[in-house]
Amino acid sequence: MIEVKNVYKSFDGVMVLKDISTRFVPGMTNLIIGRSGSGKTVLLKSILGLFEIDKGEIWYNDRNLVQMHEKERKKMRREVGMVFQGGALFDSLSVAANVRFPLDMFTTMTTKEKQNRVEFCLEHVNIEPAAYYLFPSEISGGMQKRVAIARAIALNPKYLFCDEPNSGLDPETATVIDKLIQSLTKEFQMTTLINTHDMNSVIEIGESVLFISKGEVGWQGANKDILQTGNKKLNDFIFANKLYAQMRKEDI
Numbered sequence: 001m002i003e004v005k006n007v008y009k010s011f012d013g014v015m016v017l018k019d020i021s022t023r024f025v026p027g028m029t030n031l032i033i034g035r036s037g038s039g040k041t042v043l044l045k046s047i048l049g050l051f052e053i054d055k056g057e058i059w060y061n062d063r064n065l066v067q068m069h070e071k072e073r074k075k076m077r078r079e080v081g082m083v084f085q086g087g088a089l090f091d092s093l094s095v096a097a098n099v100r101f102p103l104d105m106f107t108t109m110t111t112k113e114k115q116n117r118v119e120f121c122l123e124h125v126n127i128e129p130a131a132y133y134l135f136p137s138e139i140s141g142g143m144q145k146r147v148a149i150a151r152a153i154a155l156n157p158k159y160l161f162c163d164e165p166n167s168g169l170d171p172e173t174a175t176v177i178d179k180l181i182q183s184l185t186k187e188f189q190m191t192t193l194i195n196t197h198d199m200n201s202v203i204e205i206g207e208s209v210l211f212i213s214k215g216e217v218g219w220q221g222a223n224k225d226i227l228q229t230g231n232k233k234l235n236d237f238i239f240a241n242k243l244y245a246q247m248r249k250e251d252i
Contacts, residue, residue, distance in 0.1 A: 001026055002047060002159065002191050007056030009039075009046055016042050017217045020056070026158075027189045029182045029205045031196055034212035035237060041163070043212060044195045048080070048161060049073055060159070078096065078106055081152035081190075083162040083181075087144045089136040090150075094120070096132040099151045106155060121150040124187075125180060142173040146180065153184060160185065160192040166201060174198065178205045199238060211237070 004026040009017040016039050024030040034040040045051045047058055050067055058065040058185045060076060068076065089098050096118050122132065125146040136144055145165060152160060162181060166174035182205040185192040194201065202209055206223030213233045221229070226238070 001059075001061055003057075003059040004043075004047065005057040005059070007043075007046060007058065008054045009051060010054055012148060016215050017046065020212075020215075022210050022217065022220060024191050024193055025208060026191045027186055028207045029185055029192055029194060029208045030208045030210070030231070031194045031202055032210050032212060033196060033202060033237070034218070035240075036197070038212045039215040040195055040212045044161065044163060044193065046192065048082075048198070076252070078155060079158045081157035081160045083145070083148050083152045083157065083160070083165050085164040085167045087136075087141075087148040089144055091136055091146060093140065094133045095127065095147050096136055098136070098147055099154055102151065102154050117154060118150075121154050122147075124184065125150045133166070141169055142154070142176065145169065145173075145177050149177075149180060149184070149248055153188070155192075158190060160190045162192065162194040162196075162219055164196055164198075165194065166198050172199060174200060181205070182207075213237075223249065 004020055004022050007017055008015065020043060029187040032040045032043060042051060046053050053066065056066070063076065065073070065074075065076070087137055090101065093101065099118045099121055100114050103117060107114075109117065127143065127146055127150065131139060131143065136147070139147070156195050160181075165181065166176055169177065178201050181192065181194065184190070196202070202223055206226070208215065209221060209223060209226060211219040211234050218230055219234045226234070229235070
């Protein structure tokens with residue numbers, strides 16, 4: 001579990017996060033949503049320790065990130081998998097080599113053990129063996145995201161962070177990626193945080209949803225309740241995203 005307590009964060013005197021408190025539960029897809037500039041990315045990076053917060057606490061189970069020394073933080077980050085917005089695969093490495101990269105960097109596994117782990121992870125994201133030795137430029141955007149997810153789980157993380165994992169994907173492929181992340185979260189009981197503005201993701205897999213509005217908690221709850229909140233700011237966000245999704249579908 002990750003727990004955020006009364007977190008504040010500012011840049012150059014401008015307050016970006018204001019008294020944020022929430023919990024992210026293992027085995028559940030925890031979504032952070034909000035408009036561009038709402039503070040959701042700053043929150044995600046603060047939880048990761050990429051930004052130092054001004055005030056508050058960030059707990060990884062019984063460990064307070066704020067009080068950790070750098071050595072402790074490095075050890076903790078080995079328990080974290082990250083899926084970046086653009087996938088961030090290495091163009092010069094094959095699919096299999098991309099997934100093996102963190103194993104080469106952070107483990108003392110034998111070559112055979114690494115190979116087994118790579119194959120295990122790729123099988124779990126439904127990548128066929130024929131694609132293992134292709135390069136990122138030779139596979140589709142959806143496959144690239146699946147490879148990125150395989151790499152993120154290579155070290156068997158306790159925590160999985162996904163920054164706009166559906167960015168640049170068509171709606172059908174985006175749903176496949178959503179369901180894959182949800183399935184892996186439940187199978188491995190990870191604490192998964194997904195930063196997104198995609199309402200389709202919220203409706204499909206939003207078991208726990210945190211809505212950030214102007215740096216504050218605007219609403220928290222489950223996707224089954226999100227359309228009946230009566231929260232004007234949340235409803236405006238939902239309507240804007242539904243309208244965009246409809247326009248996108250018509251363009252396709």
